[in-house]
């Protein structure tokens with residue numbers, strides 16, 4: 001069965017942009033269609049890429065019409081030569097075009113030549129990118145040994161004025177090697193002077209990027225790349241659109257690297273990244289991408305490839321007949337319970353009001369009359385099973401009805417191709433271009449109740465993850481976690497999984513799990529709570545950006561975090577989804 005979304009997606013987003021009755025956040029940011037070109041361009045299925053200058057990162061060219069490059073980052077530092085070579089080899093084998101390494105110290109920078117020799121011995125020629133924070137002297141040490149170097153305006157120097165001299169020296173070193181410079185702005189580490197003037201939103205992010213790009217260009221840099229990242233995909237999306245719109249002509253053609261920072265673990269993290277990246281790629285914005293995941297970075301490459309494969313498919317219109325395919329006669333109008341609106345300050349692209357309702361479309365069975373009791377009974381049993389499994393036991397006992405009325409065209413449907421659905425629906429949802437979501441269940445021919453329940457579980461779980469990633473329906477806590485790097489001193493992935501199990505039911509609460517106190521607190525951005533590694537089995541707890549307890553054991557930290565979350569819920573009135581008894 002085919003389910004229409006692509007044409008509806010374009011139509012819906014256009015309508016949202018021009019809608020008189022629902023202008024709100026969806027119309028913000030001068031959004032036009034999903035494509036940067038004309039309607040004909042959009043319907044041709046051909047990518048309409050923003051015009052950018054060509055920048056060589058060693059053997060990989062980005063911008064100037066080159067294919068979009070995939071980037072990842074090791075969890076090692078260059079002085080861990082053997083471990084770094086193994087990770088770089090695995091990343092290159094998976095299809096990674098550019099590999100970034102954190103270079104946190106002079107020792108790490110001085111190890112770069114040895115790492116390069118070891119890579120050459122293995123026949124690995126993947127371009128290396130050095131990631132340097134806080135220390136211009138380290139950047140200068142690393143520059144002669146990499147193809148690109150990333151600095152963060154938030155911590156390179158106290159002010160752009162103070163940055164002039166070290167930046168000038170760095171650019172000279174990079175030019176001598178023929179290496180590129182990325183100005184990488186992060187939401188969590190904006191310069192204080194800028195946030196005091198412009199706040200913590202897109203205007204400050206864009207200003208930081210533009211100021212450093214103009215200064216770099218004035219100091220002689222031409223091989224430039226820029227990025228603006230945030231863990232909130234709506235904010236990252238709006239900031240990148242604004243960057244494209246507001247960059248002065250002299251720097252308007254600089255290639256953009258896209259990423260959502262601290263996205264976290266597994267499918268939620270991938271979808272959160274898609275929510276930020278997919279709309280931009282559909283508009284032809286972005287020359288390199290990274291999907292930042294906690295854990296083994298090799299998983300990032302598959303997620304990037306699937307995104308890049310799905311974007312042209314979404315751009316390609318489906319045949320008219322498929323777009324208008326009937327959904328099948330059996331239909332249950334069922335809503336996911338606990339539809340509380342996101343309890344947070346709405347960002348420019350978030351919709352206020354009720355959380356998005358979800359309806360389930362069930363397949364017709366051959367020989368069953370439409371909405372036959374037999375069919376509906378089996379489907380309702382499967383639905384109740386899912387509700388119970390998801391912790392909605394009271395809702396699972398409530399009466400349920402069914403209908404054959406179709407909602408209007410602002411209700412996109414989940415495609416059976418989940419990669420395609422991830423691109424289409426994260427875009428619709430984060431744009432505020434969807435009033436609801438339809439989940440057509442397709443368990444195969446002549447399914448029994450068990451198969452039906454499994455299909456509902458799979459598809460609703462996916463829909464729930466899409467809504468959570470786009471913050472359009474928060475059914476559990478949101479976890480922000482760094483990808484981990486050489487500074488990490490504990491098992492980050494296992495810690496995130498443990499905290500997810502313990503605190504996942506607190507819908508709407510944002511918990512950051514960060515590997516170290518050096519960058520972690522600065523990068524937590526809009527988290528309500530921070531669990532930050534402060535050494536082996538030592539954790540600092542944060543409320544917002546304030547450290548409230550230091551040097552706790554992991555066990556103490558979890559206990560204290562539980563107490564603080566409960567207090568937070570009592571004072572803010574955030575609803576929580578209980579494990580049972582709702």
Ligand code: SF4
Nearest residue numbers: 482484485515516520
């Ligand atoms: S927060 Fe610390 S451990 Fe995590 S990626 Fe950043 S520097 Fe590495």
